[in-house]
Amino acid sequence: MAPNDSAAQQASDLSADRDLLRQVALGGAEAMRVVYARCSARAFAISVRLLPTRADAEEVLQETFLEVWRRAREFDPERGGLETWVTTIARTRSIDRLRALGTVSRMVEGVAQQPPPVSATPPSPDDAAAAVQDQGRVRAAMAQLPPEQREVVLLGYFDGLSQSEIAKKTGQPLGTVKTRARLALEKLAVLLDAPPVSASG
Numbered sequence: 529m530a531p532n533d534s535a536a537q538q539a540s541d542l543s544a545d546r547d548l549l550r551q552v553a554l555g556g557a558e559a560m561r562v563v564y565a566r567c568s569a570r571a572f573a574i575s576v577r578l579l580p581t582r583a584d585a586e587e588v589l590q591e592t593f594l595e596v597w598r599r600a601r602e603f604d605p606e607r608g609g610l611e612t613w614v615t616t617i618a619r620t621r622s623i624d625r626l627r628a629l630g631t632v633s634r635m636v637e638g639v640a641q642q643p644p645p646v647s648a649t650p651p652s653p654d655d656a657a658a659a660v661q662d663q664g665r666v667r668a669a670m671a672q673l674p675p676e677q678r679e680v681v682l683l684g685y686f687d688g689l690s691q692s693e694i695a696k697k698t699g700q701p702l703g704t705v706k707t708r709a710r711l712a713l714e715k716l717a718v719l720l721d722a723p724p725v726s727a728s729g
Contacts (some may be wrong), residue, residue, distance in 0.1 A: 542605035549610070553600035564593060567611050571618035578622040583710060588625055592618040628717035669716050677712035680705055 551559035566633055571592050595617050600639065670678055685688045691709060695702040713727035 546605045549600045549603040567614040575622045595698040598622045677708045
């Protein structure tokens with residue numbers, strides 16, 4: 529194919545992508561099926577590569593295509609084709625999920641494993657206040673979890689049990705334990721994402 533023909537074909541493809549996304553924005557179910565068929569495999573591959581579990585990747589894939597549907601009007605073919613746009617959304621969603629899960633895990637684990645003070649030098653008032661505030665936020669967030677999810681977090685982070693050990697202790701299938709742990713961390717990520725309330729108002 530001659531260079532001019534190639535450029536013309538690319539322009540035609542981008543125009544077709546824009547028209548397809550316009551149909552999605554108008555609620556076209558068939559257009560959405562076409563987008564999913566074209567882009568889901570690449571988007572899922574990115575999420576599987578970035579996230580710790582297949583279940584996380586499957587949920588991010590759903591979130592990705594919900595975002596495609598909500599933002600279909602924003603698609604700009606001048607910035608790349610449809611596949612590029614969708615995979616960028618999937619990558620961003622995956623990284624956001626990974627950061628949220630990691631942040632919550634570290635914060636909960638920090639509260640669970642915080643040792644008693646052993647230094648002869650007491651912490652500064654600001655450091656002490658910040659530590660108390662973090663502990664308070666984690667415990668308040670934990671209190672908002674459903675009992676079965678809270679139990680998994682308590683056993684995993686505060687008692688140091690593995691998910692297999694939690695399954696044996698509670699009599700629940702390992703898959704159920706994993707699901708509850710994931711749902712708990714996702715909810716904690718939302719609850720702890722809000723900025724702490726200042727004591728001074």
